[in-house]
Amino acid sequence: MLSAGAGRPAPFNLVIFDCDGVLVDSEVISCSTLVNVLARHGLERTLPWVLTRYLGRPASAVTDDYMRLSGQPLPAAFVHDWRAELFDRFARDLLAIPGIRAAVEALPVPYCVASSSDGERIAFMLRKTALWDLFDGRVFSTTMVRHGKPAPDLFLLAAATMGIPPAQCLVIEDSVSGIAAAKAAGMAAWGFTGGSHFSVVDRTQDLLAAGADGILSAIAELPASLARLEAKA
Numbered sequence: 001m002l003s004a005g006a007g008r009p010a011p012f013n014l015v016i017f018d019c020d021g022v023l024v025d026s027e028v029i030s031c032s033t034l035v036n037v038l039a040r041h042g043l044e045r046t047l048p049w050v051l052t053r054y055l056g057r058p059a060s061a062v063t064d065d066y067m068r069l070s071g072q073p074l075p076a077a078f079v080h081d082w083r084a085e086l087f088d089r090f091a092r093d094l095l096a097i098p099g100i101r102a103a104v105e106a107l108p109v110p111y112c113v114a115s116s117s118d119g120e121r122i123a124f125m126l127r128k129t130a131l132w133d134l135f136d137g138r139v140f141s142t143t144m145v146r147h148g149k150p151a152p153d154l155f156l157l158a159a160a161t162m163g164i165p166p167a168q169c170l171v172i173e174d175s176v177s178g179i180a181a182a183k184a185a186g187m188a189a190w191g192f193t194g195g196s197h198f199s200v201v202d203r204t205q206d207l208l209a210a211g212a213d214g215i216l217s218a219i220a221e222l223p224a225s226l227a228r229l230e231a232k233a
Helices: 027-040 047-054 059-070 078-093 100-105 119-128 153-162 176-184 204-209 219-232
Strands: 002-004 014-017 111-115 139-141 169-173 188-192 214-216
Touching: 014 153, 027 047, 027 078, 047 059, 059 078, 078 119, 100 219, 111 119, 111 153, 119 139, 139 153, 153 169, 153 176, 169 176, 169 219, 176 188, 176 204, 188 204, 204 214, 214 219
Parallel strands: 014 111, 014 169, 111 139, 169 188, 188 214
Antiparallel strands: 002 214
């Protein structure tokens, strides 16, 4: 159910979804893969550490961090090794967030996805989970803007392209950086805690501290939550 946060008037005229951890249950896969790759290149880190540090952030945050933490240049094979293992794991194990298709299809307003992943990865994940038909032509990637989350640039681009003022947008995010980006963009933001990574590191309170206007624990409840807000408006 939706737990109330600071509150926000309804209605909304655009729902902007994050991808990883909101549309697809990818975060444990991607972060455990990163743990493996970091270890092969000399940095031993735990899954909770990686989840806490990199959730919702672009790949450049990882590569910049590697060079700072290791004191070494980025190995030539780092990005290739990481991406190859990641896509292999996605092909085997990636699933959609339970209930996401029905929830998206039931939305009474336009929607899109704005993700810190690159376009190729977003398309791969959405095709693997049979969600691509819902989002084809509605995808905004971090590679489209100069500054990724927690900067507001990506969400502002999505809203402008979809033709909706930021104040009429609702962002569904699972990461602190995503919530911060949405609030910096002047949008409402609901934290989503239904991904499997919340059983590893529960950051619900961090989402609220970052400014989340509410917490959605099951994506299937999104249409009804929006309908209740519409009825109260």
